[in-house]
Amino acid sequence: MDEIGDFFAAYSTLIGFVGVSALLALSVWVTLYAGQLTLGNAAFMGIGAYVSALLGRHLGTPFPIALAVGALAAGATAAPLGLTVFRLRGVYLAIATLAFGEVLRVILLATPITGKGQGLNGIPPKTELWHIYLSLAVVAYVLWRVQGSTVGRAWAAIREDETAAASQGIAVRRYKLGAFVAGALVAAWAGGLSAHLTFSIEPNDFAFSKAVQILVFAVVGGIPNPLGPIFGAALLTALPELLRPLKDYRDILQGLILLLVIIYLPRGLVTVAQLRRTRRLQEIGAADVA
Amino acid sequence: MLLEAIRITRRFGGVVAVNAVDLAVAPRQAFGLIGPNGAGKTTLVNLISGHLRADGGTIRFAEADVTGSPPHELTTRGIARTFQGVRLFKGLSAIENVLVGRHVRMRADAVRRLWPRGAPDRADRDRAAALLDRVGLAQRADALSGELSYGDQRRLEIARALASEPRLLLLDEPAAGMNPTETGRLRELMRALVDEGLTILLIEHDVRLVMGTCERIAVLNFGRKIAEGPPAEIQGSAVVREAYLGSEDVA
Amino acid sequence: MFEQLYNAIFIGSIYALFAVGFALVFSVLDILNLAHPTVFMLGAFAALFAIGTMGLPWYAAIVIAFVATGLFGIVLDRIAFAPLRRRGAPPLSAMISSLAVTLIVVRLVELRYGGDFITFPRGTVPSFLLHVGDATLEGVRLAIIVLAIVLMLGLTYLVRSTSLGRDIRALAENPRAARILGVDVERAIAATFFISSGLGGLAGVLLGFAYDSVDSKMGLPLELRAFTVMVVGGMGSLPGAVLGAYLLGLGEVASLVYLPAELRDAFAFGLLFLVLIVRPSGLLGQRVVDRI
Numbered sequence: 089m090d091e092i093g094d095f096f097a098a099y100s101t102l103i104g105f106v107g108v109s110a111l112l113a114l115s116v117w118v119t120l121y122a123g124q125l126t127l128g129n130a131a132f133m134g135i136g137a138y139v140s141a142l143l144g145r146h147l148g149t150p151f152p153i154a155l156a157v158g159a160l161a162a163g164a165t166a167a168p169l170g171l172t173v174f175r176l177r178g179v180y181l182a183i184a185t186l187a188f189g190e191v192l193r194v195i196l197l198a199t200p201i202t203g204k205g206q207g208l209n210g211i212p213p214k215t216e217l218w219h220i221y222l223s224l225a226v227v228a229y230v231l232w233r234v235q236g237s238t239v240g241r242a243w244a245a246i247r248e249d250e251t252a253a254a255s256q257g258i259a260v261r262r263y264k265l266g267a268f269v270a271g272a273l274v275a276a277w278a279g280g281l282s283a284h285l286t287f288s289i290e291p292n293d294f295a296f297s298k299a300v301q302i303l304v305f306a307v308v309g310g311i312p313n314p315l316g317p318i319f320g321a322a323l324l325t326a327l328p329e330l331l332r333p334l335k336d337y338r339d340i341l342q343g344l345i346l347l348l349v350i351i352y353l354p355r356g357l358v359t360v361a362q363l364r365r366t367r368r369l370q371e372i373g374a375a376d377v378a
Numbered sequence: 379m380l381l382e383a384i385r386i387t388r389r390f391g392g393v394v395a396v397n398a399v400d401l402a403v404a405p406r407q408a409f410g411l412i413g414p415n416g417a418g419k420t421t422l423v424n425l426i427s428g429h430l431r432a433d434g435g436t437i438r439f440a441e442a443d444v445t446g447s448p449p450h451e452l453t454t455r456g457i458a459r460t461f462q463g464v465r466l467f468k469g470l471s472a473i474e475n476v477l478v479g480r481h482v483r484m485r486a487d488a489v490r491r492l493w494p495r496g497a498p499d500r501a502d503r504d505r506a507a508a509l510l511d512r513v514g515l516a517q518r519a520d521a522l523s524g525e526l527s528y529g530d531q532r533r534l535e536i537a538r539a540l541a542s543e544p545r546l547l548l549l550d551e552p553a554a555g556m557n558p559t560e561t562g563r564l565r566e567l568m569r570a571l572v573d574e575g576l577t578i579l580l581i582e583h584d585v586r587l588v589m590g591t592c593e594r595i596a597v598l599n600f601g602r603k604i605a606e607g608p609p610a611e612i613q614g615s616a617v618v619r620e621a622y623l624g625s626e627d628v629a
Numbered sequence: 630m631f632e633q634l635y636n637a638i639f640i641g642s643i644y645a646l647f648a649v650g651f652a653l654v655f656s657v658l659d660i661l662n663l664a665h666p667t668v669f670m671l672g673a674f675a676a677l678f679a680i681g682t683m684g685l686p687w688y689a690a691i692v693i694a695f696v697a698t699g700l701f702g703i704v705l706d707r708i709a710f711a712p713l714r715r716r717g718a719p720p721l722s723a724m725i726s727s728l729a730v731t732l733i734v735v736r737l738v739e740l741r742y743g744g745d746f747i748t749f750p751r752g753t754v755p756s757f758l759l760h761v762g763d764a765t766l767e768g769v770r771l772a773i774i775v776l777a778i779v780l781m782l783g784l785t786y787l788v789r790s791t792s793l794g795r796d797i798r799a800l801a802e803n804p805r806a807a808r809i810l811g812v813d814v815e816r817a818i819a820a821t822f823f824i825s826s827g828l829g830g831l832a833g834v835l836l837g838f839a840y841d842s843v844d845s846k847m848g849l850p851l852e853l854r855a856f857t858v859m860v861v862g863g864m865g866s867l868p869g870a871v872l873g874a875y876l877l878g879l880g881e882v883a884s885l886v887y888l889p890a891e892l893r894d895a896f897a898f899g900l901l902f903l904v905l906i907v908r909p910s911g912l913l914g915q916r917v918v919d920r921i
Contacts, residue, residue, distance in 0.1 A: 125721050127728075172902065176909050179661050179864075182724055183856040184905065186663075190853045191898040198892055230492060237488040238481060241470075245478045248467035255427065255461075257453035257482035257542055296849060300728050307725060336740060343732035350726045351712045 100217060102329050104285050107220035109325040111278035113305035113317030114227055115271040120306055121235070122267040123247030124178065127299045128169070128185030129275040131192040132162040134294030136276025137283035138202055141211045144284075151214045155280040162276030163269050170265040181268075189299055196291035207290025208283075215284040223281065224318070227274055231314045243267055275302075297339060304346040310356020320356065379438075380405040380577050381426065381546055386435035388421055395421040397601035398435065403594075405545070408568055408578040410592035410609075412585055414622055417598040419581045420462055423548050426579070427459045428452045440545065454482050458544035460535045462551045462581075468524030472515055472534050475523050476506040479541030509537040513567070529560055536567070546577045553584045565591050589613060597621065632764045633882050639770040639839070641878025642777035646832035647851050648858040648870040649781065650825030656865035657801040657821045660720050664705055664727040665829055665855065666848030667734045668698045672830025673837035673847065674738060680753050687754050691834055698830025702822035705730060731848075739845040746844045754838045773835045780828065781871060788867070793820055801865075850894060857901040863911030872912060 112133060119126045136158035143149040143157055165188075173184045196202050203209070234240050242263050245253040254260050283289050301324075309320020324345070328338040349356060383401040387394065396418045403409045411419050424430040426437060428449040437445045439455055447455075458479075467475050477484075484502050510516050513533040518526060523534055532552055539547055549568075553561050561584065568578055568591050582588045588595060589609040597605040597612060599621040605612055612618055647669055654662045672694040679690035709726040757768035788794040796817040799807040808814050832851075837843045858877055862869025877897060884896040904911060 123719075123721065125724055172905050176905070179720065179724070180860075180905065180909070182661060182663070183860070184901070187853050187856055187898050187901050190849070191895055194892065194894045198889065233491040234488050237491045238484050238486055239488040241474065241478050242481060244470060244474075245467050245481075248469050249465050251429065251449075252461065252465040252467065253478070254429075254449040255453060255459055256478050256538070257450050258478075259448075259450045297732065300732050303725065303728065337736075339736040340733050340740075343729045343736070347709065347726055347729035347733070350722055350729065351709070354718065354722065 101285070102326065104215065104217055104220055105282075105329075106322050106325045107217070107224050108278050108282045108285065109302075109305060109321035110224050110318045111220070111227060111281070112275055112302045113309060113321040114224075114231060114314060115274035115278065116302050116306040117311065117314060117317040118231065118271040118274070119264075119267045120311055121240075121247065122243035122264055123250070124264055124268065125182045125303075126185045126268060126271060127182055127296075127303070128166070128188050129271055129302050130294045130296075130299035131185070131189040132166065132272040132275040133279035133282070133298070133302075134192060134196065134289075134291070135162040135165060136279030137289050137294070138196065138208070138279075139276075140280035141208050141283045141289065142201065144212065144214075145208070151284070155277055158280040159273045159276040162272040162279075166269045166272035167265070170268045174261045174264045174268075186296070186299075189294075189296060193291045193295050196294075202291075205290070207288060207293075209288040211283050211287050211289065213284060213287055215281050220281055220285075223277060228314045228318060235313065239263070239266070300346075301339075301342060304342045308345055308349045308356060312355060316356050379403065380440060381579070382436075382438040383422070383426065384436045384438070386422070386425055386437060387433050388425055388430060389433050394601050396425060396432075399598070399601070399603050401596060401603070403546070403577060403579060405577050406572060406575055407594060408572050408580055408592040410588035410595035411579060411581045411598065412583075412588055412595060412612075413598035413604075416600075418601040419598055420550060421601075422598065423459065423550050423579070423581055427457060427548055453542055453544070456543075456545035457548065458539040458542050458546070459548035460532075460539050460550055460552055462554070464528070464531045464535050466523045466531055466535055466538070468522070470523060471520050472510060472523050472526065472537075473503070473506050473519040475534055475538050476509055476541045477502065479538035480506060482542050506537075506541060509540055510534075512540075513537045514563075528555055532556070540571075544576070546579065547571070548579045548581075550581050551583060552580070553582055553587055561587055631762065632766060633885075634879075635764070635766050635770065637879045637882035638875065639774055639878075640881065641875035642774045643832050643836050643839075644851075644854050644858055644877055645781060645871045645874035646777050646828050646835070648855045648862075648874050649784065649867055650828040651855045652859055652862075652865055652867055652870040653821055653825045655859070656867065657797055658710070658714075658818070660710065660723040660727075662705075662710075662727050662825070663724055663852070664709065664730040664734070665825070666852040667731050668701060668826040668829040668848075669833035669836075669851050670738065670843075670845060670848040671701060671734070672698045672833035673843040674742065675830065676834040676837060677742075677747065677749065677843050681750055687838065691831065694834040695827045695831050698833075699823040699827030701830075702826025703819050705826070706818060706822045735845055735848075742845065744845055746842045748841050749837070749843070754841070767839070769839055773839060776835070780831070784824065784828070784867070787824075793817070797821055853894065853897050853901075857897045857904075859911075860901055860909070861904050861911055863913040866911070866913040869911055869913035 112129060115129050116126065139161045140154040140158035143154040144151065149157070169184060169188060173180050197205055242253065242258045245256060245258060246260055246263055250260055305321040305324055306317040308324060309318065310316030324342060328341065379402045381401070381403040383399060385398040385400060386396060387398050388396040399422060411422065413419055421430065425432050428447050428451065431446060436443060439452070439457060444452060444455065467478060470478070480502055485499065507516065507519060510519050513536055515530060515534055515537065518530065523531065526534060536552065553564055556564065565587060568580070572578060580588060580592060592609065594607065595609055595612045596603055597618050604621060605615050605618050651662065651665045654660065675694040675697040676690040679685045679693045680687065685693070709730050710723055713722050713726060754769055759766040759768050759771065788797060796807070796812045797820065799810065799812050800814060800817045804814065833847070854877060858870055858873035861876060862871070862873030877900065880900060881893060881896050885893060888896065
């Protein structure tokens with residue numbers, strides 16, 4: 089019994105990270121499910137992290153409210169961004185969110201209240217594991233139920249063929265915006281949890297490589313259902329930590345896995361069991377991850 | 379008139395694809411649209427379905443001006459369509475495709491589903507299954523639509539279009555690649571739908587099918603309407619024959 | 630004032646060389662090559678390697694950088710894009726796979742060279758000053774401007790007047806028709822990537838020389854600039870990309886007067902969003918809103 093306790097204590101931070109990664113993966117999953125590539129969820133995560141940490145530090149805001157405000161702040165940024173971009177072709181979202189991520193980083197580096205390059209230190213460790221896993225369970229459940237609803241079906245239709253989707257009466261832009269903002273809310277919530285888990289944050293935590301990392305979790309895990317990104321996040325977060333000597337190679341490994349999966353297993357690892365079916369789909373050129 | 383296009387025009391760069399075309403489709407009939415390749419038929423359909431913006435002219439549906447309305451709005455009003463070359467949601471099953479087609483008629487259930495027992499209306503599923511049955515795809519309801527045969531995919535697309543309970547159905551070359559038996563069945567389906575109150579605008583290369591199905595036919599050539607009338611009139615029209623002989627296809 | 634104009638044209642030239650390659654791949658293959666910033670960085674490092682390790686002079690290093698990154702571009706296509714093209718995957722997949730490559734390549738370079746700035750060995754690039762009126766200008770930059778203009782003219786000639794250029798244009802317009810008409814599609818694609826990446830790599834070397842500084846992350850800020858340039862000039866338009874590049878260069882240098890240095894990136898961002906809101910088709914582009 090003691091050993092389990094020890095194990096738990098030693099690995100509790102890692103378990104926390106896995107949970108946060110899973111949440112982040114889900115945040116990207118939502119938009120990918122609707123066929124959109126967003127590279128902005130690391131930035132939204134950063135907004136959640138900074139806003140919740142600053143509210144706690146300067147205004148003594150209670151933890152859950154700080155998290156919620158952080159999420160809303162991200163949502164409020166995502167909405168106009170989405171409105172601008174979803175009128176346009178798909179590639180523009182990738183461009184705009186990548187640009188957004190860069191600029192947020194620059195703003196964070198330049199604004200005194202965020203501690204500039206030093207970031208924020210001494211954030212109180214308010215996050216418990218149960219916060220993370222409860223959030224994860226709720227978000228996963230909600231997304232799973234929404235997937236089978238008219239909304240989920242509309243997203244899937246948009247992913248498959250936007251033009252045909254519009255003809256079925258789906259207000260494509262509105263649904264894309266919904267997925268995008270939902271993803272931003274979840275990412276920011278995860279950011280708030282993460283900030284109070286790691287005690288310190290700095291702008292580079294929420295930059296390009298983080299955005300790609302989140303994407304890897306979702307794509308590798310698979311798109312067909314929310315379990316995919318959770319699985320992908322768990323695998324890719326835990327694995328490198330357990331193989332500590334490979335720390336330097338983590339990015340390379342993740343990049344390689346992402347590359348291999350997107351080319352050969354577009355539906356992700358979760359559906360390896362359905363590989364036979366996947367191959368037939370590939371032959372028709374149908375049902376890619378996006 | 380259920381659908382009216384009044385001097386509708388669309389240009390692509392220097393080319394006038396649809397040139398001040400007038401169209402008036404009365405309810406409860408099959409209206410055919412024919413013409414040689416490149417005559418502007420699909421462009422006209424894309425204008426009516428909202429996928430393209432007109433450069434000039436007006437479109438009226440059920441007495442309302444719908445010029446410039448986007449596709450999803452038109453579907454809500456009661457216009458549905460199939461596409462040239464079939465645009466199904468390949469990664470979804472047949473019945474899921476039809477359920478998407480039913481989008482405008484379904485009650486939004488995302489919130490209700492958050493309760494574990496918040497089951498979707500069985501009614502929609504039943505309706506979708508019935509439509510699949512109607513087009514002969516009841517056995518393939520759970521099959522991946524991308525894996526269906528071409529003929530099955532075409533029929534699925536029609537079932538999907540019908541799921542929104544439209545008043546006007548635009549069919550863009552639904553018989554392409556069909557054999558005579560299938561074409562016959564398509565014709566029967568279209569007549570049955572019209573008898574039930576649906577209005578159909580049929581674009582087809584298979585002139586015989588159009589003649590045998592439609593009460594009224596319009597002929598386009600080079601973006602202009604060159605003739606309109608009942609099948610017999612079109613059949614005997616020298617103008618129409620001229621247009622077809624002048625081009626590659628004589629159906 | 631003149632100095633600033635000079636610098637603006639210089640940086641605009643770098644942006645132009647970089648963006649034109651990016652726009653080329655987009656216009657021909659309809660994909661956003663998110664690995665393009667890596668060739669910028671690779672070009673600079675290739676030159677660093679050529680000079681530092683192989684002991685070659687700067688002009689040889691430039692040629693090596695061009696060829697090495699050009700070849701990398703072809704390899705990139707073979708690994709990350711061709712398999713997706715073969716199975717008709719949507720552009721989204723290509724963006725993701727190029728992102729993956731970026732991650733890998735940047736990390737590999739970092740492992741070898743570390744993440745800090747590296748300078749070229751002393752005396753690598755002959756540094757000379759020009760005196761124009763009261764202004765003192767770095768001569769290297771003038772050479773770069775001239776070289777960039779020559780290269781862009783060369784590219785224009787290639788695209789307009791050679792058979793390869795004609796093949797590339799056909800491919801851009803309609804891949805299926807091009808194939809049927811006997812265009813050697815594989816060759817045209819390989820050439821597209823070679824040119825695109827080669828120019829991008831060249832931009833990297835030249836900037837590396839001008840600032841005497843090279844680092845693994847130097848491609849990332851360029852990515853944002855490239856997007857802005859493409860959107861401003863019009864997606865997929867090569868002349869638009871060049872125009873956009875110089876406009877951005879001018880704008881950035883001008884904004885330095887009013888904004889603190891750290892916010893210089895914000896200018897590119899602001900411009901990008903302004904254009905997206907007001908005139909998404911850019912100056913010379915078309916086909917922005919989803920078509921059938």
